[in-house]
Amino acid sequence: MAATIEDTATTTSTAARAEGPRRRSGIGPLLLTTLTWIVAVGFFFPVLWMVLTAFKTEAAAYTDPPTLVFTPTLEQFRAVFDAGIGPYLANSLFATVVSTLLVLVLATPAAFAVSLRPVEKTQDVLFFFISTKMLPVVAAIVPIYVVVNEIGALDNIWTLIVLYTAMNLPIAVWMMRSFFLEVPKELLEAASIDGASLGRTLREVVLPIISPGIFATALICVIFAWNEFFFAVNLTAANAGTVPVFLVGFISSEGLYWARLSAAATLAALPVVLAGWFAQNKLVQGLSFGAVK
Amino acid sequence: MTTTLERPAAPPPASPNTTSSRSARTEGWVRRAPLLPALVFTIVVTQIPFLLTLWYSLQSWNLVRPGSQHFVWFQNYVAVFADSQFRTVALNTIVMTLGSVLIAVVLGLLLALLLDRHFIGRGVVRTLLVTPFLITPVAAALLWKTTLLDPTYGLINFVLGGQTFDWVSQFPLASVMAALVWQWTPFMMLLLLAGLQSMPGDQVEAARVDGAGAWSIFVELTLPHLRRFLELGIVLGAIYLVNTFDAVYMITQGGPGTASANLPFYIYQRAFLGFDIGQSAAMGVVVVILTIIVATFALRLVFRSFGAAGGES
Known part of the structure; x- marks a missing residue:
């Protein structure tokens, strides 16, 4: 599809160039491209600024006009690790990886059941999964806090893991369902005619086709779990706190610590930005529950 | 989609009627089984809190005053x-x-x-x-x-x-x-x-x-x-x-x-x-x-x- 659009674009521009009177369109695209680049860099600039500031000294971070040329230093990153971001990073990593694995373990068979071997009321089940994403988390936080407190699981990383798994499961089921539906029926039929068992069909026919989809789903779950803040700030403290909880420390200290703050923010954002760059083609599919490919 | 997939899974015609209906029921559960863990997990973790929210919302309850919890309707x-x-x-x-x-x-x-x-x-x-x-x-x-x-x-x-x-x-x-x-x-x-x-x-x-x-x-x-x-x-x-x-x-x-x-x-x-x-x-x-x-x-x-x-x- 993209190819056809690009084809038409090139043919029209060559056609326009060939015509004498519409020479304007020769400079038009160039202007548009320049504009696009300016806008893109503008949108990206706060991120770039964060990364640049992370490599400054505090003195260089507070200048008017802002400093663009400076000698980069790792001082701030060292300071952030000295301030103890390490355990928070480890907690984030653990909660993200374990919850994502749990989501995959639960969602893959579920998605299989609602796509390739639909049972009765499949539609209702799908409806239920998606509806849990639409109920505001804030309405559940009070009982969650009370229950978690009662069973002595406050400030415990497994509490977050359970909640993150529940948070991402509906998205994963929907996303994976859309990948399962892309498996050609003919292949499945052929496998069953050849007498392959269900397990073998799944392993040797379905899995290779949907593994990019599983990977994309995992990346989406990683992004959401890593960035989650509401549960983390209300249910964890020094023991099980994740990176976003660590960042909260910077709003209470109103002092001049922008360079250090930027270093911490860079560390917090980096894993997800990388995951997201890889998954950018699938981001919309994940967030729209598979509605848009 | 549904029909093409169900055909190979249908019970073999040779089997007697009683076994076939029982195996159809088993087949239904076999088909549902992969869905159950995810479904049960989601229901427990996401629905129970909402029910509790409803219950709590009918009570006067402040955590600072232990024992203050009582039912107050709306x-x-x-x-x-x-x-x-x-x-x-x-x-x-x-x-x-x-x-x-x-x-x-x-x-x-x-x-x-x-x-x-x-x-x-x-x-x-x-x-x-x-x-x-x-x-x-x-x-x-x-x-x-x-x-x-x-x-x-x-x-x-x-x-x-x-x-x-x-x-x-x-x-x-x-x-x-x-x-x-x-x-x-x-x-x-x-x-x-x-x-x-x-x-x-x-x-x-x-x-x-x-x-x-x-x-x-x-x-x-x-x-x-x-x-x-x-x-x-x-x-x-x-x-x-x-x-x-x-x-x-x-x-x-x-x-x-x-x-x-x-x-x-x-x-x-x-x-x-x-x-x-x-x-x-x-x-x-x-x-x-x-x-x-x-x-x-x-x-x-x-x-x-x-x-x-x-x-x-």
Whole structure:
């Protein structure tokens, strides 16, 4: 599809160039491209600024006009690790990886059941999964806090893991369902005619086709779990706190610590930005529950 | 889809009737089994808290006064609706959600149109534009509060000619929304770009041959085609943004007063700073009811979109 659009674009521009009177369109695209680049860099600039500031000294971070040329230093990153971001990073990593694995373990068979071997009321089940994403988390936080407190699981990383798994499961089921539906029926039929068992069909026919989809789903779950803040700030403290909880420390200290703050923010954002760059083609599919490919 | 798949799974015709009906029932459970763990997990973790919220909302219960818990029927709801701050905050939530979503959709549409062309570095530009959406919201909010909106050293004031306007205290709600719009515009762009690229090229080509100008092609062909994607963007954006907490917490703490507080933040304050379990639960229920109204509409839209996107449903 993209190819056809690009084809038409090139043919029209060559056609326009060939015509004498519409020479304007020769400079038009160039202007548009320049504009696009300016806008893109503008949108990206706060991120770039964060990364640049992370490599400054505090003195260089507070200048008017802002400093663009400076000698980069790792001082701030060292300071952030000295301030103890390490355990928070480890907690984030653990909660993200374990919850994502749990989501995959639960969602893959579920998605299989609602796509390739639909049972009765499949539609209702799908409806239920998606509806849990639409109920505001804030309405559940009070009982969650009370229950978690009662069973002595406050400030415990497994509490977050359970909640993150529940948070991402509906998205994963929907996303994976859309990948399962892309498996050609003919292949499945052929496998069953050849007498392959269900397990073998799944392993040797379905899995290779949907593994990019599983990977994309995992990346989406990683992004959401890593960035989650509401549960983390209300249910964890020094023991099980994740990176976003660590960042909260910077709003209470109103002092001049922008360079250090930027270093911490860079560390917090980096894993997800990388995951997201890889998954950018699938981001919309994940967030729209598979509605848009 | 369903029929072709069921055929090979049907019980073998040779087997006697009784076994076949029993094996059909077993077959049903075999088919359902892979679904059950996920379903049970989701029900336990997401539905029980909501039932408890309903139960708590009918009680007077403050964590600071142990033993104060007792049943009060709908008193909490009466208190919630009599609370003028709750009304302010509800209004803020609507302004914040709809305002951010609509601005992000318009900006996202403009960006998608810019990107729906063949030009040098398109992939790089898209990657740059996607990035704000990926930045951890707490980190993004910190950036906006400090390096961007700070009155003295903030980049925004520098770009605007070195003034020292205090955005966060003068326009707290708008400051929060700026961060939200910055983060959500890329999502809208990706969604609408997917919409633009699913547009049949020959239609546009035909219109162009007929001598239609760029504007009339946009209004008469592109916009109607994008309608579904625009609706989806608005609905999904609203679902995610109505839960905004990070940006409010980090940039303004809801202040000054309740000027920039939204419902999630206000409920958080009531529950975790005021320890008023009953009232915060009642507010939670009100939010759920409001959300259900929006979500019914949203679900229908997602299902319709999904059906149209080529899946079976």
